Amino acid sequence: MDRTLAADLARLPDLLDATRRAAAEALATLDERAVVPDTPKPADPEPLPEQGCGTETALAAFRARWEPRLSASAGPRYFGFVTGGATPAALAGDWLTAAHDQNSNSAMDGAGQDLERETVGWLRELFGLSDAHTGTFVSGATMSNTTGLAIAREWLGTRLGVSPADDGAGALGPVRVLSGAPHSSIAKALSVLGLGRNSLVRVPTLPGREAVDPAALDRALADTPGPAVVVANAGTVNTVDFDDVPAIAALRPRHDFWLHTDAAFGAFAALSPDHAHLAAGLDASDSLCVDLHKWLNVPYDSAVQFTRRRDLQARVFQNAAAYLGPLGEHPDLVHLTPENSHRLRALAAWFTLRAYGRQGHREIVERNIAGARALGAALAEDPAFTLLAPVRLNVVCFTLADDPDPARLTALREAVAAEVFVTPTVHEGTAGLRAAFSNWRTTQADVRRAARALRTAAREIA
Numbered sequence: 001m002d003r004t005l006a007a008d009l010a011r012l013p014d015l016l017d018a019t020r021r022a023a024a025e026a027l028a029t030l031d032e033r034a035v036v037p038d039t040p041k042p043a044d045p046e047p048l049p050e051q052g053c054g055t056e057t058a059l060a061a062f063r064a065r066w067e068p069r070l071s072a073s074a075g076p077r078y079f080g081f082v083t084g085g086a087t088p089a090a091l092a093g094d095w096l097t098a099a100h101d102q103n104s105n106s107a108m109d110g111a112g113q114d115l116e117r118e119t120v121g122w123l124r125e126l127f128g129l130s131d132a133h134t135g136t137f138v139s140g141a142t143m144s145n146t147t148g149l150a151i152a153r154e155w156l157g158t159r160l161g162v163s164p165a166d167d168g169a170g171a172l173g174p175v176r177v178l179s180g181a182p183h184s185s186i187a188k189a190l191s192v193l194g195l196g197r198n199s200l201v202r203v204p205t206l207p208g209r210e211a212v213d214p215a216a217l218d219r220a221l222a223d224t225p226g227p228a229v230v231v232a233n234a235g236t237v238n239t240v241d242f243d244d245v246p247a248i249a250a251l252r253p254r255h256d257f258w259l260h261t262d263a264a265f266g267a268f269a270a271l272s273p274d275h276a277h278l279a280a281g282l283d284a285s286d287s288l289c290v291d292l293h294k295w296l297n298v299p300y301d302s303a304v305q306f307t308r309r310r311d312l313q314a315r316v317f318q319n320a321a322a323y324l325g326p327l328g329e330h331p332d333l334v335h336l337t338p339e340n341s342h343r344l345r346a347l348a349a350w351f352t353l354r355a356y357g358r359q360g361h362r363e364i365v366e367r368n369i370a371g372a373r374a375l376g377a378a379l380a381e382d383p384a385f386t387l388l389a390p391v392r393l394n395v396v397c398f399t400l401a402d403d404p405d406p407a408r409l410t411a412l413r414e415a416v417a418a419e420v421f422v423t424p425t426v427h428e429g430t431a432g433l434r435a436a437f438s439n440w441r442t443t444q445a446d447v448r449r450a451a452r453a454l455r456t457a458a459r460e461i462a
Contacts, residue, residue, distance in 0.1 A: 004052040015055045030075035036417040039069045076442040079435035080423040082265050084297040087440050093351030094299045097344045105334035105342040116346035122353050127267045129283050134310045136336045137345045139301040141264040141291040146189040147305045148287030152229045152258040154312040159227040165316045169194030176224045179231035180205045180212025210241035221255040228257045235266020238427050239389035245281035264291040271362040297440045298348040368394045368437035371447045378451040384458035388427040399432035406431045411461045419453035
């Protein structure tokens with residue numbers, strides 16, 4: 001064994017304790033650290049060392065060279081994208097995931113698959129899905145949407161008497177995928193799957209909304225030759241608008257289509273009694289995307305993909321090798337996603353669900369919703385700002401009331417970066433900013449601090 005590696009093995013408990021202290025120090029300062037630090041980039045990349053320095057020296061080098069440049073994305077005022085943090089239990093689960101280093105794709109190797117299936121069952125219950133849905137962990141919403149649409153592609157083949165998994169996507173001929181306001185990952189998935197970005201057909205939305213117009217969808221399906229795929233949205237990125245999934249499902253007697261629902265973070269509305277109606281009808285989906293490193297507050301990367309057609313899922317992703325188990329009635333996870341290697345992502349989710357239960361995660365969701373509404377109200381009362389959409393759930397979409405051009409919005413965003421991080425957007429042709437609440441640490445004190453920073457910066461750039 002390499003001498004440095006052997007020395008690290010002999011000191012492993014001490015090295016892990018040093019790493020624990022470094023992590024604890026980083027987390028203890030999250031509330032007060034600059035959300036996006038203004039730290040100069042280092043000089044040219046360092047060369048690969050010929051001889052190793054050991055974990056202790058590497059840890060010191062990381063803390064000196066890279067840690068000061070890391071954003072406080074795990075903290076309470078990082079409102080960019082839809083980024084959660086990691087609850088204490090999720091963090092513990094993720095550490096143990098690395099320590100045990102399981103490839104949970106095979107039934108021949110311990111309990112990983114059973115733990116994942118138990119966790120999927122808890123998530124299914126959390127979102128109000130029936131036992132008809134089976135689920136698998138994937139890396140994020142993009143992979144969840146890609147997996148769901150791959151199953152949809154195979155379903156189209158069953159309608160046309162071909163198998164795209166065997167014969168290629170070209171065997172389907174032209175395909176139409178209909179959606180009102182699809183997330184960008186949908187077009188990316190269609191490109192990866194060989195269906196092409198141009199197969200995505202935008203259907204008109206309701207006036208002033210990002211929710212699809214069911215009547216317009218009805219007409220679009222009537223104009224579609226053969227079977228189609230419909231992508232519904234349960235929580236759009238800009239305004240957290242929800243398609244009427246029950247109304248879409250009600251079109252099935254008249255039209256032949258696969259219903260894929262992108263509920264990356266909107267599915268969590270089901271946890272709140274006051275907002276559960278927004279997620280009504282998710283169970284009618286043939287496939288469903290839910291992202292867990294958003295509102296479940298588990299570390300990156302983690303999402304789940306649900307479907308009613310595990311048989312088609314296994315047909316797409318089956319992997320034949322002598323060292324793998326057969327498909328069988330309950331296929332190993334290696335037969336259900338693009339990954340042959342699959343870290344035990346479910347453990348972090350298992351930990352946080354086991355530690356805090358439905359009630360604990362409901363409290364996070366409802367506190368985030370209250371925070372978004374409070375920030376929206378504070379900005380609406382300030383003449384420097386205009387809300388671009390109502391605060392429907394956990395995202396505030398806003399802009400400058402006077403001359404909201406991208407350059408001024410960039411100046412505003414950069415001026416507040418130490419206090420709060422928001423991301424740029426465009427809504428109905430108007431440049432804006434969006435603040436997404438999904439972190440378990442965020443409180444009303446953070447909302448007041450963010451609002452104060454935004455108001456101050458708006459007056460400075462004016």
